[in-house]
Amino acid sequence: TQLLEQSPQFLSIQEGENLTVYCNSSSVFSSLQWYRQEPGEGPVLLVTVVTGGEVKKLKRLTFQFGDARKDSSLHITAAQPGDTGLYLCAGEETYNTDKLIFGTGTRLQVFP
Amino acid sequence: GAVVSQHPSWVICKSGTSVKIECRSLDFQATTMFWYRQFPKQSLMLMATSNEGSKATYEQGVEKDKFLINHASLTLSTLTVTSAHPEDSSFYICSASTGQTQFFGPGTRLTVL
Numbered sequence: 466t467q468l469l470e471q472s473p474q475f476l477s478i479q480e481g482e483n484l485t486v487y488c489n490s491s492s493v494f495s496s497l498q499w500y501r502q503e504p505g506e507g508p509v510l511l512v513t514v515v516t517g518g519e520v521k522k523l524k525r526l527t528f529q530f531g532d533a534r535k536d537s538s539l540h541i542t543a544a545q546p547g548d549t550g551l552y553l554c555a556g557e558e559t560y561n562t563d564k565l566i567f568g569t570g571t572r573l574q575v576f577p
Numbered sequence: 578g579a580v581v582s583q584h585p586s587w588v589i590c591k592s593g594t595s596v597k598i599e600c601r602s603l604d605f606q607a608t609t610m611f612w613y614r615q616f617p618k619q620s621l622m623l624m625a626t627s628n629e630g631s632k633a634t635y636e637q638g639v640e641k642d643k644f645l646i647n648h649a650s651l652t653l654s655t656l657t658v659t660s661a662h663p664e665d666s667s668f669y670i671c672s673a674s675t676g677q678t679q680f681f682g683p684g685t686r687l688t689v690l
Contacts, residue, residue, distance in 0.1 A: 507681035570620040
């Protein structure tokens with residue numbers, strides 16, 4: 466079973482600070498997705514990265530896929546209270562293009 | 578964008594009863610639907626993969642006789658929690674896949690008293 470470990474598990478920061486969330490595995494994934502989930506709701510897709518070394522930017526969020534397609538990072542610049550939520554990475558298994566393995570999650574709290 | 582709905586959004590039931598949760602893709606046909614379970618402050622755990630017209634594939638440790646999945650059409654999958662117990666209380670989330678992207682439902686919170 467492929468596992469995705471996220472770090473840190475929890476993060477509490479002040480508005481305006483920068484942060485990075487890491488998603489690591491010993492297995493290779495064909496693609497990796499990042500989601501944000503708010504309490505009582507389903508996860509919402511933020512981005513999909515496919516190519517090793519790929520970097521994608523979404524406003525203040527920067528996503529990177531590791532060269533070996535085993536790890537990924539999410540960097541948020543100048544965090545805002547609206548960024549508060551549970552951030553989940555999810556890897557697509559290489560031999561099953563539909564199945565996702567979710568990471569352990571990072572709970573972010575941004576205080577005004 | 579693609580919309581996936583779940584019904585009910587929350588349910589409270591007595592121990593020993595069965596509960597059915599519906600997952601519908603509203604504006605697209607889903608080749609595959611997935612069922613996840615999420616405990617408080619934890620990540621999503623895949624329970625089973627469901628393809629229309631065939632038996633669901635369950636993940637290791639998930640009891641197929643307890644969590645019955647029916648995928649009757651390309652837009653509807655149901656999860657029935659049979660003889661529910663308090664330890665089955667959780668947030669159940671479905672997703673519908675186009676074959677390239679999974680779209681997630683809003684979740685169903687089950688509380689078993």
